Amino acid sequence: MAADGRDGRKATVDPKLLELLACPLTKGPLTWDPERSELISRVAKLAYPVRDGIPIMLPSEARTISPEDVLPPQPRLGGPS
Structure with missing residues (x-):
């Protein structure tokens, strides 16, 4: 189980x-x-960490993900598209 x-x-x-x-x-x-x-x-094939509930949106902190690591498309949260 992953934690922050x-x-x-x-x-x-x-x-x-x-x-x-x-x-x-x-x-x-x-x-x-x-x-x-x-x-x-x-698109960028990057995974940005979230630490203590704060997204770390720095490319230097992101993890490169391979095509097999990319999750299947998920619907975005929010109103009608």
Whole structure:
């Protein structure tokens, strides 16, 4: 079970915050991976960590993900598309 790394609790991201955040490199959407506490940019193939509930949106802090690591598409949270 992945945790945010500090107090052993799982990190979460507010759905409204997820709607506002974008990948700093591609400006594209991000999806939440609750198992690893990361925000995933499928286009950039990067996973941005979330520590203590705070997204670390620095490409230098992101983990490169391989095509097999990319999660299947998930619907974005929010209103009608």
